[in-house]
Amino acid sequence: MKPGERSTYYITTPIYYVNGLPHVGTALTTVACDALTRYQRMQGKKAVMLTGTDENGAKIQEAAENAGMPPMTFVDGLASAFRACWDDLDVCYSDFIRTTEPRHTEAVQTFFRILLEKGHVYRDTYEGWYSVSDETFYRDSDVENGIALETGKPVVRVSEENYFFRLSAFSEKLLQHIESHPEFLLPEFRRNEVVSFIQEGLRDMCITRPNKGWGIPFPGDSSKVIYVWFDALISYLASTGWPNGESGWEDRWPADAHFMGKEIFVRFHATLWPAMLMALDLPLPRQVFAHGFWTVPGLKAGEKAGKSTGGLPHPSAMAGLLQERSGTDRTLAVDALRYILCREMNFGMDTEFTLENCLRRYNTDLANDLGNLVNRTVNMVQKYCGGQVPAPRAMDEEIVALAGEAQSEFQRCMSEFRLNHAIESVMSLVGRMNKYIDVRMPWALAKQATEGDRQAEEMLAQTLYVCLEAARIASLMLTPFMPTAARALCAQVGGSFDEARWGAVQWGGLEPGAELQPPKPVFPRIADLVVTEADLKRTGALKETKEERRNMSNAHAETVPPGTPLPPPDAAAEETLITIDDFMKVHLKVGEVLAAEPVPNATKLLRLTVQTGEEETRTILAGVAEYYSPEELVGKQVVVVANLQPRKMRGIESQGMLLAADVEGRAVLVRPIAEGVPPGSRVR
C-alpha cells in the first residue's frame, strides 16, 4: 500500500439538524452515502459511514420550548426518529453521532483549546458598528451615514464581546489547495463558486453566541457557547476518536468523502471546515461533494387552482406506498425506494420530484426491465433447459464485452458520485439483454432443438446462459442500491451472492448445472400509477409552506446572525394569547400616503411619505414594491404602526410600518373601509 493510502474508506453524511423529520431529501443523501459505502465494501475496503444529528443551537432550544419539553427530551425524540428512518431504509451506517454526546463535546472543546493556543482565535470587545447582514463588525472609518462603505450595508451600534476565528488568514492556503487538488471539490461548477467566494474576501468569523443554557460552552468562558456550525463540523473528526491517540483515529482521518446538499457546501464544507483543519495542521478531506435539491413542481399555467402540488414525502411512508401499490415485500419496497431516489436524482443538479415519476420509474426500470428480464429468462430455462443453468461451449463475446463496459462505466460513475449514471450504465445492459432475447428468439431455438437441430441447441444454451449471467452481473452491480433485491435476483438466476466481493461481477461467475427455482416476480408491476391527494397526505407530501421548502435541505443552514429574532412558528403564534394591555402597547394610526417613490437599488422597497396627524409627516419604507406601484398608493389611506422603533434600510430611516395582509406571500395593504377618516385616528 502506498503512503497515504489506507484500507479504510471513510464517508460522511451531514449531521442532520433536528429541526424536522427526515424526508426524501435527507433520505437521498443518506441512501446515496450508504450505496457508496456498500460499493467500497464490495471493492474490498473497510468502509466506515458516519451519520448523525446536530442538536445544538438556539433554534433547537426554542423549538423545544415551543413543544413544551426540555431540550434534551426534544432532541432525543428527533434523534431516534432519524435513526429509525435510516434503519428502516436499510442504511448500514457505522456510527451515528449526536452533537450532544460527550465524545463530541469533548472533541469540540479540545479543538477550540488548540485553536486558542495556536492563536487562530481571538477575543474582541467591540464598542462599534455591526452589520447584521454582513455579520461583520466595522471600524468608525469604514462607516458613513449608517452604511458600511465596503459593502453598502446598514450597520448598527453594538457593544458586544465575542470570539473570532481567523478565517481570513487561510484564503491563500485554501485557494492553493483547491487548485492543486482538482478532485477535492465536486462538482466542478461548485468548485468555481467556492473559488470566487474565497476570492471575494473571507472575513474572520464570529464563533460564539451567548450561553442560554443549551450548546457547547466555550473553553474558559462559560458565558458563551460555540456557534452551532463550528461544533457540528467537528463531529466528523470526533467520530474517529480524535484526539485520543489510542483510538486509532488516524486510520480514518482524513475522511475520504463528505457528501451533502448544495446549501451547506460553499461556506461551510468547502471553506470554513478546511480552514479549521488547516488551523490545526490536520489533513483535509479528500473529496467534498454537493448534490442538488429535489424541486417540487408548482401549479402549471391553466391547471386547476387548489389542486395540491405535492411535496416531499417521508421516506418510510413512501416505501409504504410502493409496498402497497406493488404488493412486494417491505424490504424490497425499501430497496425500490433506494433505487428510485438514486436513479431519479441527477446528482449535482436540482431534480424534480414527484410521486408519479417515482411510481413510473418503479414500473419501467424495476418491474418491466430488470424484473421482467430475470423472470422471462428463468422461465425459459425452466421450460427449455430443465431448470438447470445451461453449459454452452462458447460465449457471445459481444455481450461479454458489453457487460465489461457496463462495469467499468459503473465504476467510473461511482467514483465521480454520479450515482444516477452508474445505475443507467447497468440499466442499459439490462435493456440490451431484453432486446437480445427478442433477436435470438430462444423459443424458436427450443423448437428447432426438439426437432434435432444440434446447432440450435447450442445456440439456445448460449443465449440463455448469457442472459442469466448478464442478469446476475446487473443485479450484483445494483447491490449497493438494492442489497436485498440484488440477493433475491441473484438467487433466481442461480448465482451465488457475496456482498463483499466486487470480483464476482466478472463474467463467467455463474456455474453451469445449477438448479433454478421457478421464478417469482421480485418487483411486481404497479397497476395504478395515479397518485391521489390521499396518497400525498399519507406520505406526508402535502403542499408545503414556504418555510418548509426552505428547510427541505439536508442540514441546518443556520446563517442567522446573532441577535436576529427568529420568526415564531405559526402554531405558537396561534396558541399564545395576549392581554388587552399587550395589544394597547401597539399604537396603530390611520395614515394617508402623500407621496411614494421607489428606493434606488431596492427591488421590494417603496419610500412613502405618510401623514399620520402629527406635525411632521413620516417616512416609511414598505416592502410592497412588487405589488403596488407608487402612483396607486398616493392618496390612499393605510394603517401605520406608529410606535415602532425606527429602522434604517438602504440608508433611509423608516419611521413606522404599514399593516398588510399576507396573502400567500403577497402583501395586501390594510385600509379603513370608510373614506375620509382623519389621518392620525387611533386604530384599536
Added chain:
RNA sequence: GGCGGAGUAGCUCAGUUGGUUAGAGCAUGCGGUUCAUACCCGCAGUGUCGGGGGUUCAAGUCCCUCCUCCGCUACCA
C-alpha cells in the same frame, strides 16, 4: 441590485476537450413477437438547441449582447 444555475422533442433531461445526417428515457401512434410481470422488440416522428450578433473550414458547445425562469443574497419594522 449582487452572486450562482437553467433555457435542446409533448414531458424529464444527456450532450465530455468545438468535428459526420443533434441523442436517451418516458409519454403518443403504428407494426412485430409470445419466453415473460398485458411484458418485450422494431419503426415513426415532430426540434429555427431561448433571441440576436461574433470567432472558425466547422458552434448546442467558445466570445459578446439581450430576453425569460429558478435559487441564494441584499432591502419586505
